[in-house]
Amino acid sequence: MYRRVLVAVDGCEFNHGVLERGVELAELLGAEVHVLCVQEPPPALQTQILGETPREVFEEHLEEVRSRIREALEGCGVRVESLEVCGGSPAGVILRLLNEGRFDLVVLGRHGRGLRHRFRPGSTTHRVLACAPCPVLVLPCMDEKTIGMDRKEGVGERV
Known part of the structure; x- marks a missing residue:
């Protein structure tokens, strides 16, 4: 059914658990x-103040993010x-890649910013x-406000 899964994350510490749960789900699906x-x-x-060109600073940032994601994936x-x-x-x-037909999910x-902002028009989600x-699977981001979250049971209490 799902042969190729795209797990899309942002730089917010890889969406607080979405990276790990997304790749684990894809593995379970085979x-x-x-x-x-x-x-x-x-x-x-912002970058011109630092004395470097914006492109150089951004490329360094992307490489740092790439390294951190690789480390997280190794775990x-x-x-x-x-x-x-x-x-x-x-x-x-994301939509360009999906429209190319390369992914099934x-x-x-x-x-977790509350109902008012959850699916606000203009958001990536x-x-x-x-x-x-x-199909699109939207996972809630786990953060410091999530207490007692057990990934295996998928149950948690929000405060």
Whole structure:
């Protein structure tokens, strides 16, 4: 059913558990796992103050994120077919890959910011849900507010 799964994360410490749970799910499904992390480039002014070109600073940042994701994936013990870390519009890059027909399922996270912001128009989650040509699995992000979360049982208490 699902042969190729795209796990899309952002730089927010890889969506607080979405990376690990996404690749574990793909493995349970017997699917190929592909990981994507898209970062929006920072405003040019911030990097010019540091005396480096914006592109150099951003490329260094992407390489750091790539290294941290590789380390996190090594801890999962799951074989990942590909890892792409790039700059751009997260929803735009995800939808481009999905529209190319390369994936059967996309897994992404949503931040626990309450109902008002959960699927607000304009968010990456909202845009992917509205436009994806394949099924989308949205996982809640686990963070310091999640207490007693047991990944195996999938039950937790939010405060």
